[in-house]
Amino acid sequence: MSTEVAGLGGAKAGGPLKLAVPRGALFGETLDILDAAGIDTSAPRGESRSLIFPGEEITLVTMRPSDVPTYVEAGAADVGITGKDVLLEQADRVVYELLDLGYGRCRMVLAGRKGDERLGEAQRRLGMMRIATKYPRIAERYFERSGRQIEAIEVKGSIELAPLIGLADGIVDLVATGRTLEENDLEVREEIVECTARFVANRVAHKLRAAEVDALTTKLREATAA
Amino acid sequence: MIHPIPPGTRDILPDEMRELRRLRTALREVFEARGYGEVSTPAIEYDEVLARGDGRTAGSAYRFFDESGAALALRSDMTVPIARLVASRFANAETPLRFSYIANAYRAVRPQRGQMREFAQAGVELIGTPAPQGTAEVVEVLEAALDAAGLNRAVIGLGDSDLFRQLLTEMGVEGEARDALIERLAMHDLVGLEFELSRVEGIDERQRQTCLALSQLRGGSEVLARARELGGDAVERATARIQETYDELRARGVADRVQIDLGLLRDLGYYSGAILEVYDPAVGHILGGGGRYDDLLRRFGVDLPAAGFALYVERLHVAQMEEESRRGGEER
Numbered sequence: 001m002s003t004e005v006a007g008l009g010g011a012k013a014g015g016p017l018k019l020a021v022p023r024g025a026l027f028g029e030t031l032d033i034l035d036a037a038g039i040d041t042s043a044p045r046g047e048s049r050s051l052i053f054p055g056e057e058i059t060l061v062t063m064r065p066s067d068v069p070t071y072v073e074a075g076a077a078d079v080g081i082t083g084k085d086v087l088l089e090q091a092d093r094v095v096y097e098l099l100d101l102g103y104g105r106c107r108m109v110l111a112g113r114k115g116d117e118r119l120g121e122a123q124r125r126l127g128m129m130r131i132a133t134k135y136p137r138i139a140e141r142y143f144e145r146s147g148r149q150i151e152a153i154e155v156k157g158s159i160e161l162a163p164l165i166g167l168a169d170g171i172v173d174l175v176a177t178g179r180t181l182e183e184n185d186l187e188v189r190e191e192i193v194e195c196t197a198r199f200v201a202n203r204v205a206h207k208l209r210a211a212e213v214d215a216l217t218t219k220l221r222e223a224t225a226a
Numbered sequence: 227m228i229h230p231i232p233p234g235t236r237d238i239l240p241d242e243m244r245e246l247r248r249l250r251t252a253l254r255e256v257f258e259a260r261g262y263g264e265v266s267t268p269a270i271e272y273d274e275v276l277a278r279g280d281g282r283t284a285g286s287a288y289r290f291f292d293e294s295g296a297a298l299a300l301r302s303d304m305t306v307p308i309a310r311l312v313a314s315r316f317a318n319a320e321t322p323l324r325f326s327y328i329a330n331a332y333r334a335v336r337p338q339r340g341q342m343r344e345f346a347q348a349g350v351e352l353i354g355t356p357a358p359q360g361t362a363e364v365v366e367v368l369e370a371a372l373d374a375a376g377l378n379r380a381v382i383g384l385g386d387s388d389l390f391r392q393l394l395t396e397m398g399v400e401g402e403a404r405d406a407l408i409e410r411l412a413m414h415d416l417v418g419l420e421f422e423l424s425r426v427e428g429i430d431e432r433q434r435q436t437c438l439a440l441s442q443l444r445g446g447s448e449v450l451a452r453a454r455e456l457g458g459d460a461v462e463r464a465t466a467r468i469q470e471t472y473d474e475l476r477a478r479g480v481a482d483r484v485q486i487d488l489g490l491l492r493d494l495g496y497y498s499g500a501i502l503e504v505y506d507p508a509v510g511h512i513l514g515g516g517g518r519y520d521d522l523l524r525r526f527g528v529d530l531p532a533a534g535f536a537l538y539v540e541r542l543h544v545a546q547m548e549e550e551s552r553r554g555g556e557e558r
Contacts, residue, residue, distance in 0.1 A: 076510065203510075
């Protein structure tokens with residue numbers, strides 16, 4: 001569906017397309033899928049501590065996954081890759097979600113201590129649960145939709161700690177293998193949503209660099225299907 | 227001592243004010259030269275009057291009571307107040323009516339550069355001229371305004387707000403499923419759209435692909451041919467409407483900067499037919515938008531077709547500065 005806008009030659013933005021690449025858990029698989037899509041990733045794979053890796057057609061910009069929507073919404077990056085968990089938590093950021101890349105699959109869950117009734121007790125007797133999480137907006141929306149009241153406690157570090165020493169009755173967190181929960185004597189009580197890596201675009205870049213964005217979307221779609 | 231002001235509002239100091247005034251003057255001259263006389267309306271209106279114009283979003287984010295207990299609201303744009311003004315003061319006037327404005331409006335957005343809760347809009351309303359001539363005239367004024375602001379790289383997206391609604395009706399998709407699809411389309415969440423489409427019963431794979439493909443069709447006039455290949459009455463009618471407008475733009479010599487975009491869907495409740503969005507490659511946010519609202523005046527008791535656009539003045543200013551520094555960079 002790539003389209004060159006007729007008569008818009010003068011309006012086409014110059015320079016390579018800037019792609020925001022998430023460091024952290026999604027980094028390796030993101031580079032793999034970019035490789036499969038024919039984009040050179042040898043530079044970011046190297047020892048370099050640079051954050052920006054210029055290329056002929058695409059410049060890779062590496063950053064925290066949670067910063068990707070910020071850069072893409074502002075147009076500092078034209079397109080980007082990040083987790084659905086990040087997009088849901090920052091739902092007020094306006095970016096176009098173009099493709100489910102399928103990898104980085106994990107579940108957003110409500111977890112509590114094994115064999116412990118605190119979650120239910122707190123809800124029944126105190127009318128609300130205290131939930132520790134790095135995703136307060138996802139948690140609030142989820143419980144609001146299911147008609148329950150919570151106090152979302154935002155923590156930045158190891159969430160598992162919170163119910164173990166009495167900061168919270170339960171946690172809302174992202175679970176890949178479940179091993180961390182297991183090791184901390186926690187168990188999944190409810191599944192909230194499944195999250196995978198997503199390809200997103202700035203809304204102006206999606207219009208003004210349509211041909212490049214569509215070509216990259218197609219290549220990523222093929223790489224994902226392979 | 228620091229005395230705070232509400233989030234999303236700001237003070238403007240002389241250096242910026244001087245530049246803003248120059249920009250406003252340039253825009254005003256374009257509007258007046260084309261017969262769009264400037265009007266001013268109160269920033270506060272009766273809530274029920276604003277809600278009559280845009281019931282879906284129920285007018286303004288800022289509502290309060292006056293001393294007699296009447297519900298007032300801060301306007302969220304100028305289109306609804308001008309519809310009110312036309313119905314009240316120009317009900318029997320000769321048409322077309324042409325008005326322009328540069329005025330503040332108020333929305334509860336998350337404040338960031340170029341997007342405040344109190345912001346200035348500059349725009350025009352053309353009342354009484356139907357599509358395609360009315361739409362084309364508005365685009366012509368819009369292009370002149372962008373040129374006057376020095377944004378000669380800016381692009382105008384042209385879409386059709388009825389396309390998907392009519393398409394879904396044609397496919398027999400109603401109720402909650404329809405709302406969910408429209409919401410995904412408006413957010414431009416393709417992954418969500420694909421998922422919602424897969425849950426809709428009674429439509430086949432070809433129809434699903436039509437929806438997905440249409441939302442991504444944007445470019446020159448060749449996209450209309452590609453849309454028609456997808457088939458169906460709704461697509462046929464929408465592409466015919468866009469084609470008519472595009473031909474009219476071409477006849478006026480202002481089609482070059484227009485990008486046809488079948489995926490365009492604006493989030494305001496009163497649009498019908500053509501919709502417009504304005505982009506500049508130096509800025510990541512849209513600079514403004516507009517389109518036709520042929521049913522809006524009827525809600526105020528005057529049955530007249532109408533079209534217009536609104537540009538965000540502060541974002542134009544941001545774009546001016548970005549374009550200037552880009553040009554400076556090229557010269558060096």
